[in-house]
Amino acid sequence: MTALAVDTIELTKTFGELTAVNHLNLQINKGEIFGLLGPNGAGKTTAIRMLCGILAPTSGEANVLGINVNRDPESIRQIIGYMSQGFILYKDLTVHQNLDFFAKLYSVPKSTRDSRIIEMLDLVDLQDFSKMLAGNLSGGMRQRLALAVALVHEPELLILDEPTAGIDPPLRRTFWKFFKQLKNDDITLLVTTHYMDESENCDRVGIISHGKLATVGSPSEIKRSIYGGSVIEVEVLGNPRIDEAEIEHIDVISKILKIEDTDNGFKKVYFIVSDISLSYPVINSFFSGKGLEIRSIREVHVSMEDAFIKFTEGQ
Amino acid sequence: MRFSAMVQKEFLQFIRDRRTLIIAFGLPMIFLLSFASASVDDIQNLPIAVVNEDMDGSLSRDVIAELEKSQLLTTSIYYNSVHDARQAVINGEVWGAIIIPSGFSEGIQMSRIAPLVFYLDNSKLLMRLVQPEFYAITSKLSQQFSIQFQTANVLPGVHVEAVAIPVFGTLSTTASSAPLAVALVLQQTGIILTAVSITREKEQGTFEHLVVTPVTILEILFSKFVTYFILSSIIATIMYGAMSIGYSLDLFGSLISVSVLTMLYIVVSIGMGLIIAVTSANQLQALQVGSFLLLPAMIFSGMLIPIEGMKTYARIIAYLNPVYLYSTGMTKILQSRLSIFNMNDIVIQMLLIIVVTFGLSVKTFSKTIK
Ligand SMILES: Nc1ncnc2c1ncn2[C@@H]1O[C@H](COP(=O)(O)OP(=O)(O)O)[C@@H](O)[C@H]1O
Ligand SMILES: [Mg+2]
Numbered sequence: 119m120t121a122l123a124v125d126t127i128e129l130t131k132t133f134g135e136l137t138a139v140n141h142l143n144l145q146i147n148k149g150e151i152f153g154l155l156g157p158n159g160a161g162k163t164t165a166i167r168m169l170c171g172i173l174a175p176t177s178g179e180a181n182v183l184g185i186n187v188n189r190d191p192e193s194i195r196q197i198i199g200y201m202s203q204g205f206i207l208y209k210d211l212t213v214h215q216n217l218d219f220f221a222k223l224y225s226v227p228k229s230t231r232d233s234r235i236i237e238m239l240d241l242v243d244l245q246d247f248s249k250m251l252a253g254n255l256s257g258g259m260r261q262r263l264a265l266a267v268a269l270v271h272e273p274e275l276l277i278l279d280e281p282t283a284g285i286d287p288p289l290r291r292t293f294w295k296f297f298k299q300l301k302n303d304d305i306t307l308l309v310t311t312h313y314m315d316e317s318e319n320c321d322r323v324g325i326i327s328h329g330k331l332a333t334v335g336s337p338s339e340i341k342r343s344i345y346g347g348s349v350i351e352v353e354v355l356g357n358p359r360i361d362e363a364e365i366e367h368i369d370v371i372s373k374i375l376k377i378e379d380t381d382n383g384f385k386k387v388y389f390i391v392s393d394i395s396l397s398y399p400v401i402n403s404f405f406s407g408k409g410l411e412i413r414s415i416r417e418v419h420v421s422m423e424d425a426f427i428k429f430t431e432g433q
Numbered sequence: 434m435r436f437s438a439m440v441q442k443e444f445l446q447f448i449r450d451r452r453t454l455i456i457a458f459g460l461p462m463i464f465l466l467s468f469a470s471a472s473v474d475d476i477q478n479l480p481i482a483v484v485n486e487d488m489d490g491s492l493s494r495d496v497i498a499e500l501e502k503s504q505l506l507t508t509s510i511y512y513n514s515v516h517d518a519r520q521a522v523i524n525g526e527v528w529g530a531i532i533i534p535s536g537f538s539e540g541i542q543m544s545r546i547a548p549l550v551f552y553l554d555n556s557k558l559l560m561r562l563v564q565p566e567f568y569a570i571t572s573k574l575s576q577q578f579s580i581q582f583q584t585a586n587v588l589p590g591v592h593v594e595a596v597a598i599p600v601f602g603t604l605s606t607t608a609s610s611a612p613l614a615v616a617l618v619l620q621q622t623g624i625i626l627t628a629v630s631i632t633r634e635k636e637q638g639t640f641e642h643l644v645v646t647p648v649t650i651l652e653i654l655f656s657k658f659v660t661y662f663i664l665s666s667i668i669a670t671i672m673y674g675a676m677s678i679g680y681s682l683d684l685f686g687s688l689i690s691v692s693v694l695t696m697l698y699i700v701v702s703i704g705m706g707l708i709i710a711v712t713s714a715n716q717l718q719a720l721q722v723g724s725f726l727l728l729p730a731m732i733f734s735g736m737l738i739p740i741e742g743m744k745t746y747a748r749i750i751a752y753l754n755p756v757y758l759y760s761t762g763m764t765k766i767l768q769s770r771l772s773i774f775n776m777n778d779i780v781i782q783m784l785l786i787i788v789v790t791f792g793l794s795v796k797t798f799s800k801t802i803k
Contacts, residue, residue: 170645195647206638223646267642 123148123275123306124169128178131164131329138164140329141178146308146322148183151301153320154310155422157430161329162310163203166279169308170200183274196224199273203280205260209253213244213263216252217270224271238266241296258289265296276300278309282316294319314422323422325429332429341420344428347372347390349418350397354385355411368404370396384413463729466747476742478507479563482518482530485511490538492578496549499574500531505566522552522600523769528563529553541578541591548594549574555599556609556768559739564597571595601769607680612763613736615672616698616756620730621723622668623702624709626661628719631710650799658703665699682767690766690773697783698759704790705755711797730756736764758782 124146131139139161146152156162167173169180171191180187182194207216217235226234239245242262247255252263261281268276278297282290294316297307301321309320317323317337324334333340342348365371375388391397394417405412448454483500487493500508510527512518518530532550540547551567553560571593578591634640643653673691676682684691705726713719731737733751740751751757762779765771773780 172641172644192647195645198645200642200645202638202641204638206642208639209637220642220646223643223648225647 121148122146122181123150123183124152124308125181126165126169126178127181129165129168129175129180130177131161131168131173132176138329139168139175142326142329142331144324144331144334146306148306149301149304150321151297151307151309151319153317153323154308154326155312155314155317155323155426156310156326157312160326160430162326163279164329165326166200166277166308166310170198170277171195196271197274199268199271199276201264201268201276201278201281203283205257205264207252207260207264207267210251212249212251213239213255214248216263216267220267221270226271234270234272238270241269241299242266258285261285261289261293265293269300273305275306275308278307280310280312282311282313290316314426317422325426327430333425337422340425340429341422344420344425345375345390347392348394348397349375349420350389350391350394350401350415351418352387352389352401352405352415353380353413354387354405355383355413357385360387365404368400370400388418460725460728463732476559476562476739477504479505479528479559479741480510480526481506481508482510482512482521482527483508484513484515484518484530484532486515486535487533487537490533490536492538492541493533495577496531496533496537496574499570499577503566503570505562519552519600522554525554528557528559529567531567541593542582545582545590546592546594548596550596550598552598552600554601554769555603556601556764557739558735558737559741562739567597568595607676607682608767609764611673611676611682611767612760613731613734613756615669615695615763616734616759617727617730618672619665619669619695619699619759620702620705620756621727623661623665623699624706624726625720625723626664627657627703627706628710628713628723629716630657630661631707632713632716632719636715650795654707654795654798658707661703661706662696662699665702666696669695669699684767686770687766687772690771691763693773694759694762694766694776694779697780697787698755701755701759701783701786701790704787704794707794708790711794730754733757734760736760752782753786755783755786 122145124144126142126144129139129142129144130137142161142165144154144165154162154165164173168175169182169187171182171187171194175188183197185193187194208219211219214235217238218231221231221235236245239248242265244259244262244266247259252260255263265278265281268278282293285293290313297309297319300307309316311317320337322334322336323340325332325340333343335343360374360377362374365374370391370393372390372392375390377388378386380386389397389401398415401415402412447457481500483497485493485497497508500506506528508531510521512521512530515530515532518527518532521527522530530552532552534548534550537547537549549571551564553564553567555564557563572595574593575591578593582591634643644650673682673684673695677684706723709719709722713722729750733740733743733747733754734756735751740748740757743751758779762773762776765776766773
């Protein structure tokens with residue numbers, strides 16, 4: 119048994135002239151929440167549809183839970199759960215009928231079917247709506263139903279294509295609570311999103327741009343990788359003339375990013391450091407050695423948005 | 434300014450949508466083609482059987498000579514017995530049989546009146562042309578003989594009596610209009626129900642969810658087929674039930690034939706629905722194509738315009754038209770009391786359409802997903 123839930127090798131899909139997915143090498147570990155982050159048209163949905171075995175790749179291969187999807191798409195059906203982009207359930211069936219229908223398609227045995235459906239309704243908090251037509255549900259409830267349907271056959275890998283698109287922030291938070299709960303039940307999750315803040319909830323994130331993986335790593339790794347370290351902002355009084363040579367021998371400081379004037383005559387110096395806690399005393403003594411008074415010192419929060427922009431622009 | 438911008442935009446949208454274009458201009462084209470092809474003036478030389486029981490009489494040759502002058506009919510086949518000739522009409526080998534009864538010449542000469550008997554199959558649409566031709570021939574003969582035997586003015590004119598005998602008895606209007614009505618209703622429901630149910634899944638994205646489940650394409654298509662086969666069968670039962678109760682359409686003599694042909698036809702209609710479903714992007718297109726088919730289905734049904742008078746290409750369309758196949762088959766069953774098991778050509782043609790439509794749609798369907 120492989121430890122990888124998803125393993126693609128040079129996976130490529132072209133539509134005529136357009137290369138939607140471009141030699142993608144993506145590895146997702148079992149049991150993690152993996153976020154695939156990318157702007158619209160980056161190729162997220164196309165990549166996912168190839169992983170689900172509903173779109174044939176132009177070249178390359180996709181392995182899901184140790185099964186080669188191209189060669190054996192039927193074998194992965196039972197072990198993956200898929201929630202596609204947009205609402206895709208039967209509007210003219212009730213909540214319960216939708217769950218029951220898909221449970222039957224996955225051959226969930228009669229003995230456990232009803233209890234499984236109740237369990238799912240509880241999970242997504244739709245117990246009171248089981249007799250309502252899916253078409254009459256609010257947007258957020260529909261997404262919850264879609265999640266329940268994707269889970270009804272107890273898949274090992276859950277693939278969610280923009281599950282939180284178009285729903286309000288409180289519900290988005292609830293969704294991520296669900297996802298963490300599922301992770302605790304040993305389910306691997308592949309979630310695509312174009313909301314940067316959400317990706318902070320992932321164990322690992324891959325940023326995809328123009329069908330290629332621009333970077334992969336934990337959210338903090340990715341953020342650090344933008345500047346090659348953490349960013350510290352120091353506000354000082356006076357004119358800090360700093361030579362590159364002066365800081366070259368200080369281990370914890372990698373470099374000076376920039377120096378800015380503030381409105382009230384202070385200067386802001388931005389350092390890139392390899393370790394935040396070690397850097398504070400070093401920076402303090404650096405400036406006091408120069409006879410300069412430090413007004414404030416703080417870490418600059420680098421957001422996923424900064425990372426996103428850096429990794430997706432100019433490609 | 435605003436107005437012209439709106440008009441311009443409408444035209445642009447209209448031209449961009451290729452399928453709308455095809456429907457907008459395809460429909461009038463089919464109209465023109467079918468009417469151009471359906472001119473009945475060109476119909477000539479329909480074979481007629483002749484039985485001359487008045488061999489000894491001097492006038493039977495005049496009758497045959499008059500028949501031979503006809504553009505519409507040709508008297509190529511001669512039979513010795515009325516029974517054989519009548520059978521040829523029943524079998525559809527000839528368009529009618531003209532019997533010159535024994536004693537015809539004598540009757541004209543002695544009593545100035547004698548019958549000519551015409552056996553015909555009036556379930557055929559073209560009888561609307563053939564029957565008047567027969568009456569025209571008898572009245573010409575009456576005139577000719579009147580002049581020939583007008584020795585004195587006091588004598589009455591000669592009358593050649595035209596006796597038309599339908600081989601399958603007199604027709605009820607229900608029996609003659611039912612097949613086309615049922616054919617059109619079943620085709621429309623079969624096509625539209627099937628096509629819409631599939632395109633709805635494609636349009637609403639539920640299809641994408643189905644294909645990631647272990648359900649196979651064949652299971653998806655077969656479940657649709659079974660559902661709409663049952664629904665169409667109920668519709669057919671209601672229609673024929675109503676006609677048999679309300680309009681005393683006699684079905685019971687041929688219940689098996691009616692059922693087998695109708696079920697076959699329902700399968701054909703669903704097959705056409707499948708083809709439309711796999712080639713349409715959404716429900717609207719499927720509906721457009723479905724209703725688009727209605728007109729040619731009627732024109733080439735053989736029930737309104739005789740197929741025999743159409744140009745070759747139009748006849749080929751008719752033979753490919755399930756409505757034609759069903760209507761002619763059902764007419765034969767209801768009026769001529771023929772059995773479905775004696776209509777191999779119709780059955781084989783329907784089976785072919787079924788194989789092609791189902792095969793193509795399964796193949797195309799699998800491709801759109803993978
Ligand atoms: N069936 C298709 N035919 C042609 N182009 C497609 C098709 N599906 C996706 N594309 C194109 O491929 C690119 C990637 O699309 P997609 O995978 O949907 O991106 P994302 O999900 O990241 O927004 C887009 O430019 C899109 O227009
Ligand atoms: Mg997408």
